[in-house]
Amino acid sequence: MPARRKVAVIGWDCATPQLIFGPHLDAMPNLKRLIGEGVYGRMRSSDPPITVPAWTSMMTGVDAGALGLYGFRNRKDYTYDGLEFATSHSVKRDRVWERLGREALRSIVVGVPQTYPPKPFNGDLVTSFLTPSIESPYTHPAGLKDEIVRVLGEPYMLDVEGFRTDDKQSIIDQCTRMTEQRTRLAEHLLAHHPWDFFMMVEMGPDRLYHGLWSFTDPEHPKYEAGNPFENAIRDYHAYLDACLGRLLAAVGEETVVFVVSDHGAKKMDGGICVNEWLMANGWLALAGPPPVEPTPFSKCRVDWSRTRAWGEGGYYARVFLNVRGREPHGLIPEAAYDTVRDELAEALAAIPDNRGNPIGTRVLKPEEVYPIRNGIPPDLIVYWGDLGWRSVGSVGMGAIHTFENDIGPDDANHDYDGIFVMRDPDRPGGGRELEALHLRDVAPTILGLYGLEPEPDVQGRRIIF
């Protein structure tokens, strides 16, 4: 094993390359310096490009299929309501810090999604926004919680509260406060706890983009020139960069530093109500009259004897078929599965926007995306308008297309590419732009810095430059 390395991964959830590597870079001198001394590039996210499974894919080196994690909630069986949350217990492989722990290397991990409930490992861990509340045991070891309260002098912010609000200043204020607080906590942990590997994920960019994208992007349908929040995202990026500067000082110049995001962002044109469409086109039937107000699909009574497919909402759609012998009241004969699924995939891909224009929806079959499919994948994965439109699972919206959301405004959807920046003091990169990076490559690259080989079935490859 070469001389002892230290590695720090600074994660910015959703940080998007067209802004970070584009017009905002001049407002980010610390990141600019890292890029100049290292390498950088756009980094392809997981499928689906969403926080869960993206960060776990990045930290294991395998895709959602191998993880058996297709989103925040996954089918645990073929019943109609058998969805369970993807918690730390759902991650069946070692993430980088767990692997390093087995090699007697110690880690500090702060805010990485899918770490609640905290699992014991060789180091200190603060869980992520996917934690029920700060009343929960959100640290490992458990006593670290008291130390956090003592160091911060205020309650720890797991997340911003309610970013779907018209009070935009509140989102900005909360994101800034959360970022400052997490940076202060990281500085403390880095200074007072031993570590070989450090990782922190800041959720602020994601929350701010979803809340304020339409105020900053002239391409967004709701954009108004000269609005008071026109520079909100750039200003927050500048603040994030100032916090990056503090973290760089805390980890030291000899440390290999990564700055990464799990996916990017782009404007959202609207939402497609997947279950409304399925009902209108004879795929899904409710028992009784449809609700007249927006109602979560899980609250609706479905007539499964007349239902061939149903869908889940979120930033992409998952569509499930009601297959005889598989689901409790399955309708589609197993022999017809492929034909029926093709028919549905074609119809979903052809749904136009509200004016009848094509939107370029991508419909994916799990076996075409994932070489291995653990757990229960959806029958179809749908990126409406190639991620320009979100998926709405609720029914009672009264239309296939929606531009308002019953739980508040949301301006941005996720995009395929996140950011990758790496500065290794032993290997100057000269600001070179790397291509064809995939977030699965990050784990094997980190392990390589410690002289460790990834497990044989890891799909990512070491990034060499």
Place this chain on the structure above:
Amino acid sequence: MSANPSEPPSGPRSKVTLKIPRELYERLQQVIQGTGFGSVTEFVVYVLRDLAAVEKPAETAEGLSHREVDLIRQRLRNLGYLD
């Protein structure tokens, strides 16, 4: 194994002594060098806690109580991940 001097003082009955082969003890002394573990005891307690935690029954398959599931569902709905 000696008690870890960095741990807070506790009552005489709060800890017990385990015996392990000296050869293993010496091997572990090497393993923990430079890892941040202050003593073999600290390391062994960590490993054993890890093992014990695996066997701990969870209230749901996700390792969450039903109330926790409700809190996370609401949080995700507010965030737009569920819709």
